[in-house]
Amino acid sequence: MLLYTPGRLLRATLALILVSPLVHGAKNVTNVTPTGTTRPYDPSPFNLIGTISACNETDTDGPLAGGTITVDGMVITVPKNLLVTLPSISVAWPELFDGETPSLPLLGSVSWEATVFGNIVQGQPIAGLIYITQESTQILQGFITEIDYTTGHFFVNNEIEAVLNDPLGQYGPVYTDYPLWTVDAQNPSVTSSTGFPLCIPRNSTDADCPLTNRPLDGDGFYLTTLHVTFGNPATVAPGEPDPRIMAPLVVGDYITFSGLKVPGGLLAVYSLSANLGIYTAAGTKPAYISPATATYAIQVADPTVEAGEVRFNPQ
Structure with missing residues (x-):
């Protein structure tokens, strides 16, 4: 007597399933064209x-x-x-x-x-x-190793030559070659990790991007591992860090940035975040934030009216 163990029974069952279409003359289902429309719903x-x-x-x-x-x-x-x-x-x-x-x-x-x-x-x-x-997934990082105040160009890791793509000169020297791929001049896209606006000085005495807005260590070097709270703007003395004015990027800052590759090997940067903890005094203005996500809504009185996309024109 042939005994069917569970393993033999399973193999026999599978064999029967595989050969049964041939035994009964069934059609090969892979050759059957499905019926129906190529666009089951439109649009x-x-x-x-x-x-x-x-x-x-x-x-x-x-x-x-x-x-x-x-x-x-x-x-x-x-x-x-x-x-x-x-x-x-x-x-x-x-x-x-x-x-x-x-x-x-x-x-x-x-x-x-x-x-x-x-x-x-x-x-x-x-x-x-x-x-x-x-290159939508492009996110670059590194240390600033050189800054040219005349052109606004800066180097990262001694390899990447970059410039802020800033047609209005909001954050440094004007760069107008590719205005569509600009930095955001209204909601700062050049900031510290805590949201404080940053800039590239146009020269060593730039009043809109003063080097005095970067504290020094005891040896007279700019602090690049920075965690500092600026004072109350109402009591800031001349030459002291002022929270109402952007802080300059300096050599040694560690940055995360994205930009546009353009002819000549230059990277036209539209987004930059420096690993700096710059804070403003509690209970004072301005106060800066760096949101990770934001949800927006448009309120329309008539529920039957669709709110279309609009273009924001800064004045």
Whole structure:
């Protein structure tokens, strides 16, 4: 008598399952074409993150005209009136172009990426929100090893040459080559880890970025492992650290930063945070914060009205 142990019984059962379609003449299910529509619902939403290969203006109807963007081979319609979000500002689609050329430095040599939310309508992807940046995961760190007060260029780890991409000169010398990829001039994007605004001095006596706003150690060197509370602005004496004025970056500061790679090997920085603990006196103004996340809401009295995206124009 042949005894079926649990292992033999399992193997026999599996063998029967595998051969039963052949025994009973069943069709190979892998060759069966499923029935139904290729678009079970229309419109349908999509969200993709990918590499930009092309951008075009196909609509020349005014300053809010539309066009197309190609992301990983998918050609997406950019409708009229859509605003594109860049690292610090939002712009209309035509503002991304210099003539017919998209203002994406080194496109094709470095990765330009887009996050797109939208709907597929009758087979055509149409964007509703677009976020564009170069090398979106780029986060660099290191010590400042040199600062040129004349040009505003600074070096990190003696290797990376960088400059604050500051068309308005808010945080240092003016740099206007790539204004779309600017620092944020209204909500400081050049700060200490505690939110205190920082700057690159335009010269050694820059009143808007005074070196006196960086305390010295007992040997006369700038403190770079800094944890200091500035005094009450109402009682600050001339030459003392003043919480109403930005503090300068100095050689030896450890920074985390992101920026735009541009021709010539320069990095045009739009976001920088220095590992410095600069605080203001309790109960006084100004007070600076560095939020990790923020949630915004728009209140509209009429619940049937949709609140569209708007562009903020600083005055």
